[in-house]
Amino acid sequence: MDTSAPLKDDLPCIACQQRLCRFVDGQKPDITPLRIELQRGDRLECMTGNCLKFWSVVRGTTAVCTVLKDGRRQIVALAGPRDAICGMLADGHSPHWLEALEPCEVCEIDFTPRAAILAKDARFMRALMDIMHDQLVRTSQHLITLGRLDSTERVILFIGQLALCSAAEDGTPRPVTLPMSREDIADYLGLNAETVSRILTKLRKSGLVKFLNRSEFVVPDLDALRRRLPMQLMNDQASVIGQFADGRTGERRAQA
């Protein structure tokens, strides 16, 4: 439906679901998507200042990350395959960056050279709004988690969301891989690594979660997890904006 300018043939853009790369004009070389390989701990900076860089995750799990002056670290958001992250998260308060939590592949697109043109492109601006909105909903949800859930609830919610993403269509439980270390989980959930470890042990002993090894687990009964949470446990929200009646209603993010 949308006229999408194809990427170079060797770069099939499964990553951003055409949200971004369709605005790359194959004829003009001023904007060239970059495929970037990241090892654990690698960072992509430039989330401050004026830049129109975007990253979409192709493989692996990344974190939008920040630190305070004294070294306290907070993971503001997680981004896995098919998630798009905007580099515009500039806030002067503290530095932000995108960090790989495991080996990752990321596609970077910098629209800066064509900013003036794209500003007049309704489809582009809408795509940006889509991304922002999506991120805003997730960040708001996470904020509630940090503000009002206790440590056990936070971990259960986290485990549950992962399990829900990996579950089969019919809800059959499937093994889930924890894509990050205990400390990363802690920094995401506003806890510390020991607390996370203790809670995981507790959940394992209670039978809510079965660990195959340190980084793989199965949730045998997702509803049992749900009953421990004071909120809905949902996979992903109807991403955006069925409001604009141009035929794209009720898009969803992840497709099985």
Added chain:
Amino acid sequence: MDTSAPLKDDLPCIACQQRLCRFVDGQKPDITPLRIELQRGDRLECMTGNCLKFWSVVRGTTAVCTVLKDGRRQIVALAGPRDAICGMLADGHSPHWLEALEPCEVCEIDFTPRAAILAKDARFMRALMDIMHDQLVRTSQHLITLGRLDSTERVILFIGQLALCSAAEDGTPRPVTLPMSREDIADYLGLNAETVSRILTKLRKSGLVKFLNRSEFVVPDLDALRRRLPMQLMNDQASVIGQFADGRTGERRAQA
């Protein structure tokens, strides 16, 4: 409970800084901004489901609010004069609404009737993106606060931000009015009311904050507050997107 009246031509839209109301076509009556008066505790729902409603606060302080099943309340964001809130914060997890923390005046615009047209309007989509981005930056900042600051730091940051907003151009301290109750502050900061009260007492006794009465205070030395924080204390970020070089570079939100 709330008296709402159509916005007349004689009411200049100082509220949304032309961000939204400039897309209202005076000739066509399909979109009519409403001026709404709210008393403390009044709510504007419809932050779930598909709707293109926006509110911009004209007077007073409002909160984007949510509750968990067991009644725990979290204020996700505060919105005062000149702030715009989108009703699209739909997430299926928990209900959201806009709540007046004191007597308020809000301007409501529902763009739904013209959604199809506006979806093709780059300026409109960009205005939405502006609002989303602004909100996202603030929400991310607040998320860090809830994730990694202890209770005293949270209160100091909150007090400091209020003081900074009210300070004169040259930084001279001015009296600040606390626009909300202790419990509201607590629900914003992920604490409880008693803890907030205790911390405010502690800050008063330490001389960092001088209270004129229960809801008015002065910060005699803002830098002393800053030294207690592990992050920058900044008034407002360059709101958005100097990236798009069409002449509107470096807009700022509040103007003195």
Added chain:
DNA sequence: CGAAGCTTTGATGATGCTCAATCGGTGTGG
């Protein structure tokens, strides 16, 4: 095998919540 890096587990303490009592304004009715 050994070293390094996670992870787990334990002991201990600080932080912040809960419950309860009191205080201080504000509004209402006698």
Added chain:
DNA sequence: CCACACCGATTGAGCATCATCAAAGCTTCG
């Protein structure tokens, strides 16, 4: 005008939660 009720704010006591520090166990990789 005063007595009273009501609501929010304050203060205290006690306790649950979670962080810190330390030691030991597991994995991985050279």
